[in-house]
Amino acid sequence: MAALAVLVTVFANTSAFAQEAAAGAAAAAPKQIDMVPIYKSVAFYTMLFLLLCLFIAIVGKAIRVYELTREAQDKPDSINWNTVNGVIFVLFLIAGLFGVYFEYTVHGHMLLPDAASEHGKKIDSMFNITLILTTIVFIGTHIALFLFSFFYRNTGKRKAYYYPHNNALERIWTIVPALVLTVLVLMGFLTWRSIFYKIEDPNNKPLSIEITSQQFQWTLRYPGADGIVGLKNYKLITGTNGLGMDFKDKNNLDDQNADEMVIPVNKPVRLIITSKDVVHSVYMPHFRVQLNSVPGMTSYFEFTPTITSEEMKTKVNDPAFQYLLYCSKICGSGHYNMKKVIRVVSQAEYEAWVLKQPKFINNDLRKEFNLPLVPDAAAPAAAPADSTATPAKDSSAVAMNKPALKK
Numbered sequence: 001m002a003a004l005a006v007l008v009t010v011f012a013n014t015s016a017f018a019q020e021a022a023a024g025a026a027a028a029a030p031k032q033i034d035m036v037p038i039y040k041s042v043a044f045y046t047m048l049f050l051l052l053c054l055f056i057a058i059v060g061k062a063i064r065v066y067e068l069t070r071e072a073q074d075k076p077d078s079i080n081w082n083t084v085n086g087v088i089f090v091l092f093l094i095a096g097l098f099g100v101y102f103e104y105t106v107h108g109h110m111l112l113p114d115a116a117s118e119h120g121k122k123i124d125s126m127f128n129i130t131l132i133l134t135t136i137v138f139i140g141t142h143i144a145l146f147l148f149s150f151f152y153r154n155t156g157k158r159k160a161y162y163y164p165h166n167n168a169l170e171r172i173w174t175i176v177p178a179l180v181l182t183v184l185v186l187m188g189f190l191t192w193r194s195i196f197y198k199i200e201d202p203n204n205k206p207l208s209i210e211i212t213s214q215q216f217q218w219t220l221r222y223p224g225a226d227g228i229v230g231l232k233n234y235k236l237i238t239g240t241n242g243l244g245m246d247f248k249d250k251n252n253l254d255d256q257n258a259d260e261m262v263i264p265v266n267k268p269v270r271l272i273i274t275s276k277d278v279v280h281s282v283y284m285p286h287f288r289v290q291l292n293s294v295p296g297m298t299s300y301f302e303f304t305p306t307i308t309s310e311e312m313k314t315k316v317n318d319p320a321f322q323y324l325l326y327c328s329k330i331c332g333s334g335h336y337n338m339k340k341v342i343r344v345v346s347q348a349e350y351e352a353w354v355l356k357q358p359k360f361i362n363n364d365l366r367k368e369f370n371l372p373l374v375p376d377a378a379a380p381a382a383a384p385a386d387s388t389a390t391p392a393k394d395s396s397a398v399a400m401n402k403p404a405l406k407k
């Protein structure tokens with residue numbers, strides 16, 4: 001009753017607010033009333049829950065009183081609880097099956113579109129096989145479970161049959177699921193192996209792209225003309241050398257930085273995954289790519305994109321569609337915003353794009369590593385030199401590279 005009283009008060013207050021607001025609007029001087037809609041407050045739902053409990057308790061008591069009265073008058077039981085429970089079981093089954101139908105038809109459309117990578121198709125087919133098998137078993141067992149409870153409820157006319165054990169049945173329901181699960185696990189194992197242990201085709205060498213995670217951004221490193229991503233060492237990390245690239249290694253001299261990941265379609269891409277601080281995770285859902293980036297350890301993931309960004313726009317009927325790379329490991333407060341745009345383009349488009357990307361090396365770094373300076377770049381590089389005083393992020397290192405590239 002107390003709960004009810006509070007609830008009434010809460011409602012009364014809202015309507016008072018509503019009247020006040022209406023009056024304010026009528027006077028053409030809108031008053032600022034700072035109020036949260038009632039259905040958004042925790043108190044509202046707490047009250048609603050208490051009210052429901054109260055309602056159930058009252059109905060329960062009423063039924064009990066009714067039953068006791070009949071018992072006192074020596075009349076037979078009025079409510080057959082076995083039938084009530086049996087019927088509830090059937091209703092639950094119908095609601096549950098409708099839920100399955102709803103998930104497949106309504107939420108089913110919210111799944112990711114077709115895999116946009118070669119190995120992604122294998123993962124998808126494995127996912128579908130598991131889903132189909134488990135759905136069949138789920139529906140079958142649940143129909144049996146609930147219908148048996150309904151049809152064989154106690155009606156008073158039947159006695160339960162004592163049936164403690166059957167070895168044949170035990171064998172069937174142990175061996176069949178074991179075999180099915182073994183096939184599924186083996187399939188997963190073989191698929192996983194085919195993704196991670198590829199035999200390299202010398203005629204179709206993958207494009208290596210290094211991706212380094214840090215709170216809260218990704219840094220991309222393209223290998224440049226030599227196709228090799230140079231060595232790096234965390235001890236070399238400075239304000240100007242955000243990745244700790246070792247410029248004594250000449251493979252680093254042509255390495256390029258990029259804001260977005262642009263990759264050619266139908267060409268294998270090999271991600272070299274490293275981290276500067278904590279564990280992050282490279283997650284590219286459309287390509288079915290996901291792998292942790294772990295500090296102190298280099299991981300690799302090779303995949304071949306098969307659908308260009310433009311093709312995907314028409315496929316999903318969304319002109320604003322973009323492939324995205326996310327961090328899928330809760331890595332700190334900015335985790336939610338740690339993403340990169342991926343563009344899958346034709347080989348020609350990729351080649352044109354990659355030429356325009358800035359190199360990491362600049363004269364500040366050349367000085368640091370005692371390398372001969374490039375005269376043309378010396379003048380423009382001197383201008384933003386101030387920014388080296390502040391601990392520069394990777395992006396500022398890139399900004400300094402840009403003038404050098406103009407030559």
Ligand SMILES: [Cu+2]
Nearest residue numbers: 280327331338
């Ligand atoms: Cu992260």
